[in-house]
Amino acid sequence: MRLFSTLLIGLSSGAIYSLMALALVLVWRSTRVVNFAQAGQAIASTYIGYLVISRTDNYWLALPVALVAGALIGALVDVALIRTLNKRVKSGPAAEMAPVIVTLGLLGLIRSTVGMIWGGDLKAYKAPVTNHGFTFGTTTIPFSPYNLLIVITAVIVMAVFSIIFQKTNLGLSLRAAAFQPEIARLAGVRVDLVRTIGWAFAGGAGAVAGVLVTPSNSLSPNSLDLLLVLGFVGAVIGGLESLLGAAIGGVVLGIGLAFILEYVSTSLAFPSAFIVLILVLLIKPSGILGKKGGRGA
């Protein structure tokens, strides 16, 4: 029972890591940028969700509002910042470094803006269903209805993404623009627009991750930093190129960490995640789903 419940808890936190990993992979594939500002975009969206929840007490309204806000913020970041950056910095030693530093700066900018608007104190974010574990007979397991809700929501979001990517014309454009932007352009795909849509999707996914994780913790301007790191680890486990890989990588990480927390020590969660990150990068740099080796730029 303990084994099974740990697995479920891991699945629930892994689902959230997967969403963050998905957000990072979406941007990486389309723009070749690991978007560190993703945590900032997600925190801003989560605070917008908080605005809704604190007025209406309705989580089910806050979630879609945050999702839309996240998508808009994502699109705005691409149009206002990343396009400018790509125009200004085309080559030279700065070309590899600049996007990293700019997204880092944006993370700082959004966090401090959020802090200026809402303050640094911890805000409570009420879950729509109880966070008390399910009870079977006399035993209560840590896995709660809210955890179940997290898994279901994440699965729905990922299913919608995979339908869009695999079955629609927009998805075909997104994939073509991500893999071979120049050829896509020559085939008539409006790559700039499609890229912005990719950023919007990523922003939406990150926002959902933020709104899902927050009721279990609390909300502050830097409360999603760790989620960014774990999402990055999940994305790297999945190979950073693959949406399916991101989903699997996040869940694998979530379950792995849940077992370490439950059976080894609570103090080892971060070091283990970090060691996993280093090991994957050194041993299987293309991730568990990757075929080719080598991690260029």
Add this chain to the structure above:
Amino acid sequence: MSLIIENLTVRHGAITAIDSLSFRVNERELAAVIGANGAGKTTLLRTLSGLNEPIGGSVTWHGESILHTKPEDLVRRGILHVSDGKTVIPELSVKENLALGGLWRKDKKDVVVATDEVIDLFPRLGERLTQSADTLSGGERQMLAIGRALISRPKLLLLDEPSLGLAPLIIDQIFQTLDSLRHKLGLTVVLVEQNAMSALGIADTGIIINLGKLVTVGKSNDLKSDPNLRAAYLGY
């Protein structure tokens, strides 16, 4: 009604890749641009399709400038560039690669018709629709790249080295197909080639360039038989 290039100049940093180049290609004509490696052929096509920005000169198609326009907008004006080698998107299936050619088109019925035509033209693609484009041979990739362009119903086709890396037999096939296609569809074609003999064999006009400058323009038959040119540029 033709493609008119006047004083086109393109630079890559300090290097002048295209230097005041002028020539014209009449509608429904096939012009072969011949030159050695580094002559500026690929840069020329990339500039015509909007991938490179020129620093001077003008290019008009049907009387309207096509410079400083995004490639995806030129596609919508019927200008299709099949870039060098066998440019398909290997991560996508054959079917998806073909579908890209019709994504932007409003007339979805005609996209279906055009796709059927391409599959009739290249039955090998029809057999491999669900395979990833990664699994195709060099010749099949070239067919796929041309097929995708055809689904966009091109008026002006810019072809970069379709013979590159292909076996002689396949090269002949591709050129024959190209020749019959352009007559059937009334295409205007700019064909960039190192393989001068094959290219001039199907071209109306030959344009020889060297180091970004025009060497000569002429009827392809005249060029083929000019002994000086043969020795210096055509390599046979």
Add this chain to the structure above:
Amino acid sequence: MHKSRSIRLLVFIVIALAAFFLSNVVDELRVFQGASLSVYIVAIASIVLLTGYSGQISLGHGALMAIGGYSAVLAHNHWKVSIPISFAIAIVSTAFFGSILGWAAARLKGPYLAGTTLALAVGLPSLANQFSVLGGEQGLAFDVGAPPKSLGSDFTQYKWYFWICALAALIIVWITQNILTSRYGRQWRAMRSAPISASLSGIHIGRSKVLAFTISSGIAGLAGAMLVMTLNLVTPSAFPLSLSFAIVTGAVLAGVTNLGGGVIGALVLVAIPDIADLLAGKMGGAEKISANLPGFITSLILIVTVLLLPNGPKLSKLVSHKTK
């Protein structure tokens, strides 16, 4: 070469004398800021060496500073060693950790290295909460003692910190400058601008990168030890993510390839809280504004600098050419 080196030595001595003279005429706050300035100069030097020369990026130097800070405090508190020894222990232990990290880092490129080091910056300092020997959230006190009596009775604690920090910064910048103009510095530059020809000419790129990471970590460790000394204690919250951001900002402002520019970067970082206070006062002075404005300004400077001057300020380019 020898002539320029002796001129440089002279410049350092003049700066040192000027700094010590200045510390006698300005008020306590400025003296404290002088100590912070020294900390930032050392921290930025570690990034200049790593990023500007060996071409490796690190967003996690705040975490390395934490290692240095905790090492210095533990050594000082448990073994009762003197300040210079505890600083040396901070350098050595952080360099050791850095060599392991650098071994992995040499195999990673660009965004992967950035993400990995960012993970370190987010996770490592909070790890201290988990171990009681590190004092948890409250941290550990770090008391380096009052200034020696011989300096006079009106010699304040902050002035003492400043003297120690300024001396440490001068020594470290002097050493770093010499490393950068040495064979290794030239190797790093060669490797950064033309990795293939560098490896063909016999430079072992992997080893060279690990060396850079090790030295850079040692310097960052020293910065951490200096920082916790000025704070009188070491806590996880002394090394927030924003510290790593600030160091990167300082280095980017310096053009990343220039130690002299690093001083300007450090000056800006020290000035930001003052500017923020001034602005926050005008904006009504709410706590949430004044607490977040420094971070806002730092981030804004970072973004604007990269957008406007992606390859660093022209000025610093001239200076760095001269020092070649």
